[in-house]
Amino acid sequence: MVNSIDSTHDMGLESWVTSANGHPDFPVQNLPLGIFMPRRGPARAGVAIGDKILDLRVLYEMASPDARTILAPLAYAENLNGFLALGAAARRGLRQFLSAFLTDSTSRILRQKGATSLLLHESSECTLQLPVRVGNYTDFFAGVHHAAYAARRHQIPGDMFPNYAHLPIAYHGRASSVRVSGIEILRPAGQLRLKDDAAPIVAPSRKLDFELELGIWIGSGNALGTPIPVDNAHEHIGGYCLLNDLSARDIQAWESQPLGPFLAKNFGSVVSPWIITPEALMPFRTNRRARTSCEPPLLHYLDGREDAESGAISVDLEVSITSRRMRDARLSPRRVSATSTRELYWTAAQMVSHHTMGGCNLLPGDLIGTGTISGTEPGSAGSLLELTDDGKTPLSFSANETRSYLEDGDEILFHGKCNRSGFASIGFGVCKFIVAM
Template sequence: MSRPVIDHTHSDELKSWVESANGHKDFPIQNLPFGVFSVKGDAPRIGVAIGDYVLDVKAAVTVGLLAGHDADVLTSDTLNAYMDMSPAKRLALRHILSALLSDEANKDKVQPLLVAASDVSMHLPARIGDYTDFYVGIHHAMNVGALFRPDNPLLPNYKHVPIGYHGRASSIRVSGTPVVRPNGQTKAPTADTPSFGPSKRMDYELEIGVWIGQGNALGQPIAIDDAMNHVAGFCLLNDWSARDFQAWEYQPLGPFLAKNFMSTISAWVITTEAMAPFFTAPKPRPEGDPKPLPYIWSDADQAGGALSIDLKVSISSEEMRKAGTPAAQLSEGPTSNMYWTVAQIVTHHASNGCNLNAGDLLGSGTISAPERSGFGSLLEITSGGANPVEIPGGTRTFAEDGDQISLSACAKADGYVSIGFGPCEGTILPAPALVG
């Protein structure tokens, strides 16, 4: 299994001359995530987060600090070309950025290129050509299956094949973008005909996003031991869901308008290279589970192909924000609850010859824990709306207008500095008025 290597850039002794980076919960020097930012409406450009600042990569290229690296790649207004770089080139770039931001000798040259993070606007990191959402959270699959199929919650294909479906790339938005409650068709169990109107069962889904790096040619599959060479990085993903639409429309072809109105991602690409210390062995498959077919099974992947990330979801109502009440945590759980590894879903996606491209986004699907405290959606937390969850000043079955849902993530491993993913937030706005 070809995974990124742990090297000096991950050392817990490494410090930055950017003081706010040392001990930063998300962006210490061990992270160095890439994103696309602008300041006061100027042109979007590539940046690297360091503490409470963003290094203007285009400016660094202009003054010659990144000589030897592809200038056209680093001065672009998206990360597609960066993602298409070989892992070796991305690693070399990480090394020079780490040196620029850790060696005091570079401070006078680099400090003028830093922009306060509070002054920047973030943009989508890449032009997303395609988006595929998987279903690798087995506890979510069991919990939701039990709501709709109590006698048969997990369908027989689940443990043999990574389940996924193609989503809508055009409606993916960066953290902080408001989420407009969708209108759509629903059918009450006692009604003879469906109705059309705003969703009454608005939900979030806690997911990890996987950014594809170098792609594969049409007709050429990706071997599982080569799969991580095709992954450029990771983000948080909230695949907003209208559960009432979904219940009415999902058979026979799966979700449609219930999912494609918007998905929210965190702005920063946490590079595969930065994640090197946080790969770990997947949980052993339960006794009696089938061994996957050889094309999606690798002993090396099973030895260290899972991710060690802690995930959290919180909610803040409009009334809570007005009162200055802190957000209320809804759930917390680890990515070790993924039944399939990243390498397995990448390999399976390309196994029929489907060509993946740099900047494509894969979603893990909702990641839930076995217990309620780690459920990754309100559908699960409230048992389909039957058991409301308490929040300061009220209760929730599903998300209401004015609610802000926030996802966060922290990659952790003994002996290494933890790194975060930055915010993945969205506030729900009322549905547009119906016309006609």
């Protein structure tokens, strides 16, 4: 794999941005990219560092000619599509420069008058925006335990769909309704049936659900008609985020036969605002899930040596919910699920390779979702459909509240964290939304 662990991952690195040192999500070993709007001025590219945002436009204007060459693609960018298109070499160059700059308190740039106050913004005072212009969105079904639950609900023999072990299953989602963390989501309406033998009605969904996923941002794309080999696919991935692909389960149940979901999925998906680069995640790569003797061998285009050795990423995931009543009482969020990306059946590279094997061209800023990530232990499912068994066993909340599905005023929060002995932990920030009242 071209990317490797280097000096930027050193656990001992400390930044002159003091809030970064020991920060749960954004230490200097992370350096995620995003688009933000400061209190004054237009939206621009930035880097999360502790509780601050490093302004790449201001940094460019203060930098030396050599540094400006590195920063130029981001200096006046309103989204990250153009930078993602440049591929891994540009990301590595930027990461090396930012790591050196943020750990050097004697930098020439910092000696300029008022430099720190111009370069850094308080995150809490900025508005984070969607980091890319999303051209296309594809949602996979790579969470094997979620797939097994769905198969059991459909009474599939062997509790698994017959094609599942052969290829990464996916459908095309709605790119125009992808939104950034922190928004309100309106409860969707559609056709649904209250009973199996009843006529359909048009009504707001009564089974609004979250889906815990990892999002994959495409970097440099591929030409139409040119598949991406699985062991080269990582070079086409520009970064990762948390993704909540909301579902209206009652609308989905009625409309999905025979083609799949439509209105049940196209009303909103929410992403965390910071793009965590593949370079930041290098220490947390791990071997691909091993196949059992009962599973079919991989077809050649999905079976790469490098992908088998280091194609998976280990991210610990959590879902929390607060109701309006809990927030009014200033109660802490209720954690309802904890799981890990290690539960994914297919790697990001396998998803990218399969997506293009028929000739489909991916574009910079395209979004891929892994599908719902669930575990096998109680409290490890990535959706309320599974956590409550479609409402049969509601979750208990504080203040005498229960939940089968989301209610108006509920706020859902996703968190992701990477941990490995000998390396600084890094996080994804929060991916959240509120169900509109």
